[in-house]
Amino acid sequence: MPESSAADVREDDARRREARLTAILDTAVDAIITIDEAGRIESFNPAAERLFGYPAGEVIGRNVNCLMPEPYASEHDCYLARYLATGDPRIIGIGREVLGRRKDGTTFPIDLAVGEAKTPHGRVFSGIVRDLTERKRAEEELRASNRNLEGALAELRVKNEEVKAMTQQLWQAAKLATLGELAASIAHELNNPLATVSLRVEALLTQTPADAPQRPLLEVVEQEVERMAGLVANLLQFSRRGQARASTVDIPEELLRTLDLVRHQLRNRRIEPAYEAVPGLPAFHGDRQALRQVFLNLLVNAIDAMPEGGTLTLRVFAERAAAGPRVLVVEVADTGVGIPDEHLAKVMEPFFTTKEEGKGTGLGLAVCRRLVHEHQGAIHLRSEVGRGTTVRVTLPVPSEANTEHLGRSEARAGLDTTETGS
Ligand SMILES: Nc1ncnc2c1ncn2[C@@H]1O[C@H](COP(=O)(O)OP(=O)(O)OP(=O)(O)O)[C@@H](O)[C@H]1O
Ligand SMILES: [Mg+2]
Secondary structure, eight states: OOHHHHHHHHHHHHHHHHHHHHHHHHHOSSEEEEEETTOBEEEEOHHHHHHHOOOHHHHTTSBGGGGSOTTHHHHHHHHHHHHHHHOOOSSBTTOEEEEEEOTTSOEEEEEEEEEEEEETTEEEEEEEEEEOHHHHHHHHHHHHHHHHHHHHHHHHHHHHHHHHHHHHHHHHHHHHHHHHHHHHHHHHHHHHHHHHHHHHHHHHHHHSOTTOTTHHHHHHHHHHHHHHHHHHHHHHHHHTOSOOOEEEEOHHHHHHHHHHHTHHHHHHHTEEEEEEEOTTOOOEEEEHHHHHHHHHHHHHHHHHTOTTOEEEEEEEEEEEOSSSOEEEEEEEEEOSOOOOHHHHTTTTSTTOOOSOTTTOOSOHHHHHHHHHHHTTOEEEEEEETTTEEEEEEEEEEOTTSOOTTOSSOSOOOOOSEEEEOO
16 A cells, blocks of 8 residues: 555554544533643633533633632643643542632533543543533422421421320329229218218217316327318319209308308418408309308418418408409419429429428319319419419309499409419
């Protein structure tokens, strides 16, 4: 083969290779850029044009750092120089996520894979650039939805805790109800033997001379039997085995009667009673026995709260709720020890007591609440430690009752609440 035709064949091969390469570059989805050792752009394929917004003609020959934002742009020449000097690749053959810069100045995340080829004219570096904008956005969306999911999960956990707490409460309530039933049936069974013992003790006492040595012992037995009878009565009230008997009740009169029952204790404790009632209050329709029980429980609590004496104030008046029914208000106020905040929410719960063993069953206020509720009323406690407690019972008066003599006006019949003055 003549020499010239051999050269022709080589040239032909080279052209064919070039055409193939161009075809590959033109159709590649990824942006492909080649640069020389000085960092100048030698080729810029159509995908690169689309990605960076530059026509190839505008960037070929320019430093590739025009496609990077700061600080990469300034540092790129140094990277290149260092690599050429040390042969220590920082990015070549590794690929990494960096930022690209479009013609319009906007930046975007890219995945850059750098390759290297040695040619007779020096080294050529190729960069394959993949736009990560979509992937980043998808990742961000995933992260956001993950965060949302985590939030929802946390909320679910809270709700779950609430449900657990509620279940616990219900369980407690159920246990308490069973306990109440049990206590009530025991109390019921105890009633008869107690009455027998009480009668026997009374009989024995009448037969025992005042100076007999057995007398103090009998008196102790009498007192204890009385205490047991009180406890049994309280338990029975609590479970309300008996039927309510409704009649017309003069509230101020019942309050004074109850006060009479405790006068002896008031004197012993040096407690000053004060009574304030508005005359001509409307009559109330309710269970007399139940209301006496309420007043007695409140008075006993007030007396217990004033071991060093003080003032016990009873008030009765009527109010007209803003948009509700007319109510009779009974207030029992003491100047006693008061109720600390942490106890206030619990004092009306059955069996909550701070009194020493044998002194209180913790049923007094629970009974009051139940009885007041049975009269569609409400009970409200206000207390300040060291200053005293005021219990306010509101009882709605039926509209047909005579309410012309209302004492005070424009107040609201509240729900059961407790609050401290501190
Ligand atoms: N006026 C008051 N001042 C201070 N604390 C009070 C007053 N009334 C009630 N309490 C507190 O509330 C608790 C519960 O009262 P509650 O009347 O229900 O039961 P108790 O008096 O302890 O026992 P019980 O009335 O069954 O004999 C009391 O132990 C006491 O700590
Ligand atoms: Mg009590």
